[in-house]
Structures are given as structure tokens and as C-alpha cells.
């Protein structure tokens with residue numbers, strides 16, 4: 001819809017307490033019986049702290065800044081759908097990744113947003129300590145509040161490493177969640193159009 005790929009660093013790092021994060025990782029390394037002074041681990045606390053600043057950058061994402069100028073008033077009232085938005089999040093129970101795809105649709109009521117902003121909205125909520133259900137709802141609520149559309153639908157499919165790595169049955173590792181507002185909740189035909197659209201040609205999750 002518009003070219004705005006110059007703002008890829010919009011949520012590069014979170015404002016975290018690096019010193020405290022590094023000290024905690026050092027403690028954790030000791031707690032598991034390792035030697036934080038051995039060569040391979042020496043800079044690990046620093047690397048891990050930086051990594052968390054990146055993976056949890058959603059807390060300090062400035063929505064107003066990255067959306068700035070990408071809201072348009074337009075008389076278009078058909079479904080807008082962005083499919084297969086790749087995301088990476090951390091489950092708040094184990095701080096292990098869950099990752100997958102989000103599908104986001106809305107039916108405008110006079111206001112649309114630049115298409116490239118939708119993955120940024122997904123990222124803003126994914127890059128936090130999360131549960132998939134809440135993340136799904138937050139994305140839908142945010143778009144609802146922002147655009148006041150006739151309806152919003154969000155479906156998230158994800159694999160959870162905490163289930164995959166910890167010997168829980170593997171089929172429990174995959175989860176689909178959805179949030180439907182307005183027309184998508186009230187109107188079965190609208191909801192089905194969305195669900196058929198995301199099912200069509202969508203590859204099953206594989207990692």
C-alpha cells in the first residue's frame with residue numbers, strides 16, 4: 001500500500017536493566033553447576049542479556065511512532081487480509097520460544113492501515129513474555145481500537161518449544177487460537193470467508 005521499509009529497526013531493542021540481567025544469568029550458570037569463568041561461558045551473560053533485549057523489545061515498541069502516517073481514510077469496505085505473518089515469542093511459563101504464523105483480517109469502516117504495519121503490530125505483542133491466547137486477543141483489540149473497523153479477526157498457529165523439548169506428547173506442542181470481533185463474530189459467512197481464505201494454500205506448520 002505504501003513503501004515504508006526504511007523503519008525495520010522500529011523495535012530493535014528493549015530498555016532493560018543490562019547489569020541486573022547479566023548478574024542473573026551468571027547466577028543461573030552457577031546454579032546449574034557450571035563455571036561462569038570458563039572460556040565458552042565468559043561472555044554468555046552479556047550475550048543473553050542482549051538477546052533478551054531483542055526478543056522482548058515489544059515492551060518498548062512505540063506504536064504511535066511506527067504507525068505514524070500510515071492510517072488512511074478511504075471508502076473501502078471489503079475484507080483486508082494479511083496471511084502467514086511469521087512471529088517468534090517467548091512463553092511466560094518457561095521463557096522458551098513459541099513460534100508460528102498469525103493471520104489478521106479486518107473490514108474497514110472508513111479507515112485503513114498500511115499493510116506493512118500489521119506484521120509490526122504482531123511483533124509488538126509477540127516480543128514479550130506471552131501466552132498465545134492473550135497475544136491473539138491483544139492483536140485483535142489493538143486493531144479494533146486503532147481503526148474502529150466493522151470487524152477484526154486474528155488466527156494464530158504456533159509450535160511451543162516448552163512442550164516439544166520437555167517430553168510432553170508432541171501433538172500438544174501445536175496450538176491454534178483465534179479472536180473474532182464485530183462482523184467476524186456476528187456473521188457466519190464473513191467468518192467462513194476469512195477461515196477459507198487462510199486455509200487455502202496455507203502450508204501446515206513445520207519446523
Ligand SMILES: [Zn+2]
Pocket residue numbers: 091092093094095096160162163
Ligand atoms: Zn511454556
